[in-house]
Amino acid sequence: SKKRKVDYEGRKFNNEWCIKYFIVQHNKDVVCLICQSTIAVMKEYNIKRHYDTKHSASYDSIVGQSRVDKMQQMVNFDDGEFIKSCLEIFIENVSPEKKNLVEQISLSRFTMARRIDDLSENIEAFLKDRISKCSAFSIALDESTDVSDTAQLVVFIRGVTDNFEVTEEFLDMASMHSTTTGQNICEEVTKLMNKLEIDSSKLVGITTDGAPSMVGKNNGFVKRFLDV
Numbered sequence: 001s002k003k004r005k006v007d008y009e010g011r012k013f014n015n016e017w018c019i020k021y022f023i024v025q026h027n028k029d030v031v032c033l034i035c036q037s038t039i040a041v042m043k044e045y046n047i048k049r050h051y052d053t054k055h056s057a058s059y060d061s062i063v064g065q066s067r068v069d070k071m072q073q074m075v076n077f078d079d080g081e082f083i084k085s086c087l088e089i090f091i092e093n094v095s096p097e098k099k100n101l102v103e104q105i106s107l108s109r110f111t112m113a114r115r116i117d118d119l120s121e122n123i124e125a126f127l128k129d130r131i132s133k134c135s136a137f138s139i140a141l142d143e144s145t146d147v148s149d150t151a152q153l154v155v156f157i158r159g160v161t162d163n164f165e166v167t168e169e170f171l172d173m174a175s176m177h178s179t180t181t182g183q184n185i186c187e188e189v190t191k192l193m194n195k196l197e198i199d200s201s202k203l204v205g206i207t208t209d210g211a212p213s214m215v216g217k218n219n220g221f222v223k224r225f226l227d228v
């Protein structure tokens, strides 16, 4: 019975493996999030061997919080695989000779995560470019609490070029985990403006939701932001 116990414990899923080896438990299997293959035996030795031989060269450099973020991204984007299996069933019935076309499409979690990264980088570059062409702009802010009680700060920008072309864009939504004083909001907005390389000397107007943390005479966001 002692041997059986050891064996049982050896096969118990350990949550730490998720981030260590980019895997998840799916029913009774262990699935690699990077290549989607199933790892036959739920033992760290087998999981580690899979990771070391196939992925460690590309993934060992991702450490700390970035590794946790990467792992969460991969877990979240699993719709692609579902869509792919639907497509496969469809094509098999409608046009079986084109089956290999669908098989070639990669909709794995990893690919989805990478594409979404590419898209957001592209949007950021586009925003930077549009804003840099504006000769004057104003910003609008609203801060509200979401269902999980986290404060979310939403920032919009409206700018105009020398040719009177108007750009109005959603800039960002920042989750504020600490307090939401005028100082905190000021830090968030400054961070955002630096990230998007926005020249604050072209700022001509600020619109807020009118809350005390925004318009307070001494410590409100507007007062602090203009003092910076």
Ligand SMILES: [Zn+2]
Residues within 6 Å of the ligand: 032, 033, 034, 035, 036, 037, 050, 054, 055
């Ligand atoms: Zn793998």
